[in-house]
Amino acid sequence: MRELNVSEITKAVKELCIKANRVLPEDMKECIRCGASAERSPVGKGVFDDILANLDAAEAETLPICQDTGMAVVFIELGQDVHLVGGDLNDAVNKGVHDGYVDGLLRKSVVGDPLERVNTNDNTPAVLHLSIVQGEKVKITVAPKGFGSENMSQLKMMTPAVTKDEIVDWVVNVCAQAGSNPCPPIVIGVGIGGDFEQCAYLAKKALCRNVSQRNPKPLYAELEAVMLEKINKLGIGPQGFGGTQTCLAVNIEQAPTHIAGLPVSVNVGCHVTRHASAEI
Ligand code: SF4
Incomplete structure (x- = not known):
């Protein structure tokens, strides 16, 4: 002991x-850089430049x-x-x-x-x-x-009869409703399964996962890819000014659930999806 x-x-x-x-995790920074090169809208590209300059300034000046x-x-x-x-x-x-x-x-x-x-x-x-x-x-x-993004989060108690397409559509619709409020480009944590409160916890935990790592189960990795593509087709764009890069990553975490239920939650993260870890 x-x-x-x-x-x-x-x-x-x-x-x-x-x-x-003060410092975003390296995987988040890399994801933002990739989003900046992929963005097609000139205004959106400008927003990405501002976001990247802000990250550098925060680190150099030791500011939030x-x-x-x-x-x-x-x-x-x-x-x-x-x-x-x-x-x-x-x-x-x-x-x-x-x-x-x-x-x-x-x-x-x-x-x-x-x-x-x-x-x-x-x-x-x-x-x-x-x-x-x-x-x-x-x-x-x-x-x-931050609560600009937290306030846009939602949980729905679905039934086992729901299809995968319906789950995707609901998640995408949560992002559509969020619009520019969560300071896009966003990161989406999705919880599938568990009970009411565990489902919300899963979505929060998903936001702390490395954004370059897909869910190890192909079923969920595929759902992550489909959701990401559809959210980006919404055209909300960086800070809501329109563009191709509304969402940087979708991370799903799943857990066993009851035979009669299928809870699904979305925890919306902003372009400042922050976390830092240490082991002692
Ligand atoms: S960037 Fe994130 S933490 Fe900052 S105001 Fe927007 S939602 Fe809140």
Whole structure:
């Protein structure tokens, strides 16, 4: 059994909040560069140039990529042979978010109650997804989520009678309804299966997958390709100014489900689909 002080988790979460807000993962940057070369609309190409220049400026000047520095979504894969000492895990994660957003001068975007709407002033609490895995390591991923894109996300409880074409059409229609609101070019995380809440979780998790990696199951990899093609045919284009590159990638994650159901969810990610990970 390995002992790990939760202060190490606080430190890692702090660094990841800052890093994720300043530097996009290399696969996302490459995907944006590919989108820029593929874009056919001159205005769309100009938007891509601005997006790429903004990424370079954020990295060079140590500034956030976007003014909406997001709600801190934290995934922790905790090895079952780790004994956490020195405090409470939730408190440690939230202290990391506090330190990252305050010391990193990131915008505080969280209200403590959804109806009273008073800003917590340190971007806490985090949305924490904890899973217990084998081993004695702790993997932490911080995915700051802007709500321009989050607000465009949807979940539908479909039935097993639904066809694959109908699933594709629904996902494409979610993107059509989103229009320019999620700051396209977008990345789409799709969850298929599970129950109501697991389906939404799958879509969020899908947004943290490398955008150059297709689903390992050919059935889902094919669906990803079909959805991507159809979303790009919508012509919404970069920042909604029209163009061929509305969507950069579609990532699907699937899970077993009930015989009577087929939940499908779409978590919309913007061109700033951010995440950073560390293992301790
Ligand atoms: S949707 Fe993304 S790019 Fe648009 S404001 Fe929010 S975080 Fe920024």
